[in-house]
Amino acid sequence: MAQLINRQSRGVYIIAATPFTDQGAVDHESLRRLVDFYISHGVSGLTILGMMGEANKMTGEERRAVIDTVLARSGDLPVVVGVSDPGMANLAELSRYSMDKGASGVMVTPAAGPAREDRIEAYFHDVCAAIGTDVPVCLQDFPLATGLPISSALIRRLSQACDQIVMLKHEDWPGLAKISRLRGDETAAGTKRLSILTGNGGLYLPQELQRGADGAMTGFAYPEALVQTVALHEAGRREEAEDLFDRYLPILRHEQQPGFGLGVRKYILMRRGAIASAATRAPGPKMSPTDMAEADRLMARLARALQGDLPRL
Template sequence: MTQLIDRTTRGVYIIAATPFAEDGALDLDSLDRLVDFYAETGVTGLTILGMMGEADKLTPEERRAVIDRVMSRAGALPVVVGVSDAGIGNLTDLGRHAMDRGAAGLMVAPSRGPAREDRVEGYFHAVAAALGADVPLVFQDFPLTTGVPVSPALIRRLSNDLPQMVMLKHEDWPGLTKITALRAQESAASVPRLSILCGNGGLYLPQELARGADGAMTGFAYPEALVQTVALHHAGRTDAAEDLFDAYLPILRHEQQPGWGLALRKHILMRRGAIASAATRAPGPRLTTTDVAELERLMARTERRLAERG
């Protein structure tokens, strides 16, 4: 399977949900259907065991089971695996398992702790040394969740010092100026390019693309919206990209509610036939009948707007 090695990766790497049965058990049959669903929407690749994939609620054995099942189903579709962990030993064990199964690369977020850049820098050097120079790394920059803000200067320094750090998953918020700063640094011939894919549900995707991002690495229950927006932008049709994106914006925004977004996303995926149950693993939100009626009204409005667009 293709690895992320050349720092030019672009497109959409969808953050995959992790399906559960109503009793909380891992639903591997739905995971097969979900991989097929994502592939049919035209995504460039998958990212599994991310924060919205409920990785922190899985046992070590379940994480490996998810990796094995996705890798056996994905075929030639590249798969990035989230391996963030409080312990570097645990991170390395899971990362090596993923790479042995054919992963394209590993996504790692800064460990929680004091927001000191020397600590973050030391941590990523230790992670890179433990995994080895042959393992492509994706730096997940998500300070709203980790509590660890990271400057463009540190990201660039790590990218320069660690050749295997080939991609930034950009989820700072607000963070458009960070993309601009990183791209400006690359005007110097001595500075290697860094692939940048953006998160936050794609909420700012048109603006991020305009700032120089290469695409998206995020979750949304309508992956085709992200795929088509990125493709239109890359084709130079920026207004068409924004017009298409605008058709999905109300439901995309609704899905971004903190704490409830995953439950909403899973309900849409269930209604679209991608998974059997919308269950999140405890402790997780459950939608009320009012929540469901509201969401399904938004789904119907989205479908009408798309039909009107032809």
């Protein structure tokens, strides 16, 4: 059985895409192949049904089927399930279903509404009460997508007051100072440590690691880049970590285009043999022939860049 996420969790919890057929159905065979692909590249865990997993476009039955497929394939690898939902009862039900099936925790984003911290604070207290005290929570802080900024002070209050909130998915941008503040808080007696994994495609991963992040929770189509960067950093080889990471930056940057980037990510995953189709579920981005040729060129350039000597553990 996989270990539950906790305040010491580290490494790369890759955000998994959800493969669809060209007709728009969930492709469970590709999903199993994708899990194998991620595992083969050494990830520490998986996160499914996040924003880039297109969970908001799925029915409840489809979400449960995705959970079933991934957990049946992932073995003892920790799996975090995105359970955010406008309805608290739906969120609690999916959380319980996930944990009963063997998930290692759930990820929750603030509910839509006024950008007031008292409302967000009350919401997470309600979530923790609704899902039960045995369910570890990863709080997703992604104000660029949600429009709901969460201060480091509020994150700390929630982490202190709610034992279940053990992990932060940090996606504030700019946000390096927030990581520094959160880690600085932990020098005070009685302050609980918080696992911090970062998103935004990994754009700022080397700097985030240097500020005190424990790893990444994002979905770059080259998971080995994230895994090796984190491993080199952990080994104290920070310059080598940045040198390696820099080789991937052009294609990583291309994949981070708002809205369109998911199409790029899925296309690259398809070209790498991880999924059968690059289809996104409507409404979603579609790659034109020019877009595909552009991505192919970036992949070829990366392959040439990787032919040189690379720092390895």
